[in-house]
Amino acid sequence: MSYLDLLTFARGSALNWALIIFSAGVVLRLFEIFGLGRKADLAKPRATTPGSGWRTIFTRSLPVQGMLKRDPVTYIGGYVFHLGLLFAIFFFAPHIEFFRGLTGLVWPGLPPALVDASVVSAIVALVVLLAHRLNNPVKRMLSGFGDYLAWAATLLPLLTGYLAYHHLLVEYTLMLALHLYSVELLLVLLPFTKLFHTFSVFISRWYNGDIFGRKGVAS
Amino acid sequence: MKPSEKPGSVGAGLKQRGVTRREFLEFCTAVTAMLALPPSMAKVMAEAISGARRQSVIWLSFQECTGCTESITRSHSPTLENLIFDLISLDYHHTLQAASGEAAERARASAMKDNEGRYLLIVDGSIPMGNPSYSTIAGISNYDMLVETAKGAAAIVAVGTCATYGGLPKADPNPTGAVSVSDIVKDKPIINVPGCPPIPVVMTGVLAHFLTFGSIPELDDLGRPKSFYGETIHDRCYRRPFYDQGKFAESFDDEAARQGWCLFKLGCKGPVTYNACATAKWNDGTSFPIQSGHGCIGCSEPNFWGAGPLYKALSMPVSANTAMLGGAVAAGAAAGVVITWHNRSNKSAAKMAHDKVTVQELTREEK
CATH class of the missing domain: 4.10.480.10 (Cytochrome-c3 hydrogenase, C-terminal domain)
Incomplete structure (x- = not known):
């Protein structure tokens, strides 16, 4: 099997199955979460705070006062990584072509040099965050296999994408195939690991904001 | 007498055709550059080729479209590339040779006998393995002709994507069971010169390398000369x-x-x-x-x-589409309904099975 065959399989059947598992898995998990439901809160709300849930979705993206100073690595690393990943996925011209091929939707891309810089930032942030996780006793205690798996599954597409773009280590065709396989691994793992926060983060933020609002607690 | 002046040598042949030494050196310089050899090798190549006897070449065409032959003959006259035909003795090529039928086959047999172990075999086209009668020449199947001719060859040049990898005839569902030369011949050096068709100067360059050094150029892991196929x-x-x-x-x-x-x-x-x-x-x-x-x-x-649709960007999925995603979402939703029902049943069962504790049932633990 040549490298081009590997790439063709990665773009074809392997991608199809990864996307099927990803789409079905995400919907399944959402049904599972919503289906369980919560007991109806019969108590009278302590405060009328309309939109508390929605507001929290945005306010939780900003650090609570004093926290940025107290834990700068987590906050700054988190921002750099997430923004870098966002730019890399959605604003690199070949990636936009991927989405166009899948959905027909198209939008303007960013200059490749800028995307490249964001990828490097995201990789550096991931490495720094891992070091912090390992060095911080509390974080280390809270971390389990799932956290490290999610970290590795996220790093691989970024790393292989960077190496492919710069034609490093191995032949471009092979590296591009490896990049696609790493993305497919990420897609398959996402619905069933902590990576599912991609979808659940805003749901849980809304719930927390709403329930705390009802209880009269600022969220 | 210099080797290049001996009757029957390439040099004598070129002189007879009015090709000057300067023109020939220019050609050799171009070829050495293409082969990524040092400039000093141009003179060595010129000396080696002009002093050599014309290399016997047998060209076999199997499941092909003659595009490779068209390509090599389109190295425009009067450029020197097409003079490579004067550097070799093309003893068998059923498109270009004048002889036909039994006379043509006799020419092949005679070239094989006279140049046993020394002739160069060029193949274009794939070999059908599904049924020998899918492609025959003078009643001989492509497989038999390849095996028979490859035996006495010094080296084989597989020209075009059909001969090197199976090409168009091998495309799914591969109705003839097409295979490449290297799928059949395992005991001879094979140079793969893929392309549909290959670039004329790449074909002539590979031949010039063989004529100069008597060996095959450095190949990559797909059997292609690195000097031509080293970069994308x-x-x-x-x-x-x-x-x-x-x-x-x-x-x-x-x-x-x-x-x-x-x-x-x-x-x-x-x-x-x-x-x-x-x-x-x-x-x-x-x-x-x-x-x-x-x-x-x-x-x-x-x-x-x-290798995927020709007009889809390399980063586009080969076959994934919104309908497929829609199906996956529907399947996920159906599975989600089942799991939700199951979870809710468990929840209800747990609720039903729950016994309330009364005050009477509570006992004080003695200290």
Whole structure:
């Protein structure tokens, strides 16, 4: 099997199955979460705070006062990584072509040099965050296999994408195939690991904001 | 008498045709540059080729379209590339030879006998393994002819993607069971010169290397000469700077395409195709497909007919689409309903089974 065959399989059947598992898995998990439901809160709300849930979705993206100073690595690393990943996925011209091929939707891309810089930032942030996780006793205690798996599954597409773009280590065709396989691994793992926060983060933020609002607690 | 002046030598033949030494040296310089050899090798090549006797070559054509032969004969006269035909003794080539029928086959047999172990075998076209009668020459199956002729060859040059990797005849569902030369011949050095068709100067360059050094050039892991197939089309493409700047043509012949912007979005396979088109070019160095506004289709890569749609960008899925995703979402929703029902049943059962504790049931633990 040549490298081009590997790439063709990665773009074809392997991608199809990864996307099927990803789409079905995400919907399944959402049904599972919503289906369980919560007991109806019969108590009278302590405060009328309309939109508390929605507001929290945005306010939780900003650090609570004093926290940025107290834990700068987590906050700054988190921002750099997430923004870098966002730019890399959605604003690199070949990636936009991927989405166009899948959905027909198209939008303007960013200059490749800028995307490249964001990828490097995201990789550096991931490495720094891992070091912090390992060095911080509390974080280390809270971390389990799932956290490290999610970290590795996220790093691989970024790393292989960077190496492919710069034609490093191995032949471009092979590296591009490896990049696609790493993305497919990420897609398959996402619905069933902590990576599912991609979808659940805003749901849980809304719930927390709403329930705390009802209880009269600022969220 | 110099070796190049001996009757029957290549040098004597060139002199007879009025080719000057300067012209011949220019040709050798061009070929050494293409082969990535040091400039000093041009003179060595000129001496070696002119002093040599014309190399016996047998050219077999199997399941092919004659495009490879068309290509090599289109190395425009009077450029020196086509004079390579004067450097070799093309003893058998059923498109180009005058003889036909039994006389043609006798020419092949005679060349094989007279040059046992020394002749060069060139093959274009794939070999059908499904049924011997799918492709025959003078009643001989392609497989039998290849095996018989390969036995006494010094080396084999598989020319074109059909001979090197199976090519178009091997495309799914491969009705003839087409295979490449290297799938059959295992005990001879094989040089793969893929392309649909290969660039004329690449074919002549490989022959010149063999004539000069009596050995095959350095090959990559797919059996291709590294000097011609060492880099991708994308790496040497004049549109490459536009790729790096994120400037792409959106449709064929739009203003961006005319300005030389990258054809990646139009399905160009240049980034994964190893060939010399961007440097050697075609039609006497005039142009190559990307220069004339069409993306590379990756014709020199293995299984290129099965390597995804020609007009989809390399980063696009081969077959995934919204309908497929819709189906997956529906399946996920159906599974979600079942799981939700199951979870809720468990919850209800737990609720039903729950016994309330009364005050009477509570006992104080003695300290």
